[in-house]
Amino acid sequence: MxxxxxxxxxxxxxxxxxxxxxxxxxxxxxxxxxxxxxxxxxxxxxxxxxxxxxxxxxxxxxxxxxxxxxxxxxxxxxxxxxxxxxxxxxxxxxxxxxxxxxxxxxKVSPTMTVVGDGVLSPRVASFSSRGPSPLYPGILKPDITAPGVSILAAVRGSYVLFSGTSMACPHVSAVTALLKSIHPDWSPAMIKSAIVTTASVSDGFGAPIEAETVPRKVADPFDFGGGHIDPDRASDPGLVYNVDAREYNKFFNCAIGLLHGCESYQLNLNLPSIAIPDLKDHVTVQRTITNVGAVGTTYHAVLEAPAGVVMSVEPSMITFAKGSSTSMTFRVSFTTRRRVQGGFTFGSLTWSDGNTHSVRIPVAVRTVIQDFVADTS
Missing domain, CATH: 3.50.30.30 (Glucose Oxidase; domain 1)
Known part of the structure; x- marks a missing residue:
């Protein structure tokens, strides 16, 4: 004292x-x-x-x-x-x-360390990069969040508390390496999908993860993407969204202007997320899921529609029967219920087998009525 x-x-x-x-x-x-x-x-x-x-x-x-x-x-x-x-x-x-x-x-007393459930964790740091992506708003960013605040790091023969992407990246890299060791035949896109679709959006008490802003708020996909990384669940995702490397080449050619119709292509790139930055009336996107779990499993779609948007999926139930294809394609439709020049609202699409697996992707939608115009009043 x-x-x-x-x-x-x-x-x-x-x-x-x-x-x-x-x-x-x-x-x-x-x-x-x-x-x-x-x-x-x-x-x-x-x-x-x-x-x-x-x-x-x-x-x-x-x-x-x-x-x-x-x-x-x-x-x-x-x-x-x-x-x-x-x-x-x-x-x-x-x-x-x-x-x-x-x-x-x-009077200033010694510091007190609190460990365990008494700590508000995880939460998104104030310095963490936020979405949407200004270059590619049709691709939801960030993808995931991981521990990156006050991490005890080795520095020149000693240990120091550091914060930032340099601390979060090793956590994700380690999880990626572990997943590759368990599933050596998985592609990078499958590993990414497993990490994103099994991430947590709530803390240990079931309350929503919060994000440090002014003031602090409930985190959304532009704060943490799919959520906070969960290595145990990522090892057994049930379903994954795979992407052929050639699709990335097409995306690159779109980015440098060598292909046309790129807006639609971005929306349908088989990522474990959906972002629609300019919904004027109605849009349908498609995704393909691949079964990496037990054969014969049936999944039901659970929808959390963004505010002001009607969201539907077809088919809403998928069964991976023995002898059938391990991949299934589905379509997600979005129809605006309000004609406004608005901001993004958020939701999710989850494929659930009702037992072990809950494969969740984040959804971000912004309704517009005029191009090149922000909010109008």
Missing amino acids: REGSDITHSIDNCTEEWLASSNVTGKIVLCYAPREAPSMLPRVELPRTINRTVSAGAKGLIFAQYNMNSLDSLTACKAGMPCVLVDYEIAQKIASYWENTENPIV
Whole structure:
């Protein structure tokens, strides 16, 4: 427990001018600027604020931010100066205490580690790349999310907590390698499909995964694609969406303008997702699923239609009988129920055998009434 210390607070995010004029030497500073929350990036602003308060001679820092993980940035705290992260609600209570107490004092206790169900996890980090893809809006991105925040990583003979794609990518790479070792005959597209279609969209309590934004919100496919990676389920997906390598060549030729009709081609590329960026009235897309599970299994389609859209699938039941083809093609139709220039709404298509396998792909649809126009009112 640190000794008590005077506290002062800033409502303009602890600028150099405020720190210089406020005599914060030996004090613990509360940086609390709720009006700047919509435009402030804590991962950028926090290290700067730490450096400014250290240079000003402060004894500690309490930094208010919207709910997100910024623990990696606390390494900028020097000489053992305590740095504490709080949300705006707690910061308001501290500020009220400061304003209504003649001699406000703050005590900083040692950090506490929480392990297990008491942690809100998984959730999508604020720095994680979001969709839609500006170049190819007919292809849903991202594909998947994986652990990438405060990962204990080996660095030059030691270990450091790091965050970012460089931490998430090894998790996905390892799962891919494991799947290839279990299913050596699977193509890269089959492995990707197994990972995407078995991902989780809820936490251990069954609540929807959340995404760090301003403010925090329920995650959607533009935050996490198919969801959070689940290696155990990916090893036995039941069904996969396979793509012949030649189809990727066609897509590449579309991308560089060597083929025509590419918009329709993008919609029907056999990916484990569906994205329709310009639904004006009615669109039908097709996908092919391949059985990699038990022969004789019957799957039923379970639809979660995007808001404002009527969604149907034909056929709605598929049986992989003994001696029949291991692949089946189905069509998904989308009809808009509202004539608006709107944003994307989200849903899903799941093939379920009612027992072991639930093969889910994300769906994103945007209705439009005019080309090259965003929202109209």
